[in-house]
Amino acid sequence: DTAVSQTPKYLVTQMGNDKSIKCEQNLGHDTMYWYKQDSKKFLKIMFSYNNKELIINETVPNRFSPKSPDKAHLNLHINSLELGDSAVYFCASSRQIGGGMLETQYFGPGTRLLVL
Amino acid sequence: DAKTTQPPSMDCAEGRAANLPCNHSTISGNEYVYWYRQIHSQGPQYIIHGLKNNETNEMASLIITEDRKSSTLILPHATLRDTAVYYCIAYSGNTPLVFGKGTRLSVIA
Numbered sequence: 001d002t003a004v005s006q007t008p009k010y011l012v013t014q015m016g017n018d019k020s021i022k023c024e025q026n027l028g029h030d031t032m033y034w035y036k037q038d039s040k041k042f043l044k045i046m047f048s049y050n051n052k053e054l055i056i057n058e059t060v061p062n063r064f065s066p067k068s069p070d071k072a073h074l075n076l077h078i079n080s081l082e083l084g085d086s087a088v089y090f091c092a093s094s095r096q097i098g099g100g101m102l103e104t105q106y107f108g109p110g111t112r113l114l115v116l
Numbered sequence: 117d118a119k120t121t122q123p124p125s126m127d128c129a130e131g132r133a134a135n136l137p138c139n140h141s142t143i144s145g146n147e148y149v150y151w152y153r154q155i156h157s158q159g160p161q162y163i164i165h166g167l168k169n170n171e172t173n174e175m176a177s178l179i180i181t182e183d184r185k186s187s188t189l190i191l192p193h194a195t196l197r198d199t200a201v202y203y204c205i206a207y208s209g210n211t212p213l214v215f216g217k218g219t220r221l222s223v224i225a
Binding site (some may be wrong): 041108 | 157158161165175195201209212213214215217
């Protein structure tokens with residue numbers, strides 16, 4: 001019954017590996033997001049997808065590639081993991097962003113990534 | 117979206133009201149005041165939002181000054197489970213949320 005779910009909850013991996021984090025929402029929302037929370041606890045937007053289309057791409061290395069197979073899923077694939085990628089990654093969703101509509105964002109529980 | 121300013125930390129006795137202030141002196145007319153909180157190791161949780169009028173829901177009350185330059189989130193009877201970081205965000209809805217440092221509220225038994 002979880003509205004926004006993420007898998008895995010914890011991910012420990014070696015530098016240089018490629019890994020994916022999955023996100024699913026069952027709220028019928030059109031827009032999904034990935035946020036990164038670093039060790040200093042700042043939450044920063046990385047990507048936003050609206051109806052499977054990328055609408056926001058902040059300054060994020062090319063090693064990060066989001067993929068949205070359908071509007072209920074937004075996965076994050078990370079190539080060649082680096083130590084600095086260690087963080088908590090949060091997925092979120094809302095009804096359609098922009099267009100003069102004010103929509104509340106709902107967050108998943110987070111994926112804790114540790115790169116060794 | 118306008119920047120907000122919050123105290124870095126506050127304490128509150130269990131059972132008492134917790135009043136969390138937020139300054140947003142540059143807020144524009146189409147920006148709402150949103151409050152989220154993040155309990156340790158969890159994702160941010162929506163609490164309440166408002167534009168001009170005071171708002172109340174099952175979690176909290178939001179008091180916005182008449183000039184909209186500041187607001188206060190009120191948790192009427194704080195419990196230990198309300199210990200969290202509380203984020204005040206001026207939000208127009210046209211972009212994703214922009215989180216600041218928030219206020220770390222510690223509810224003490």
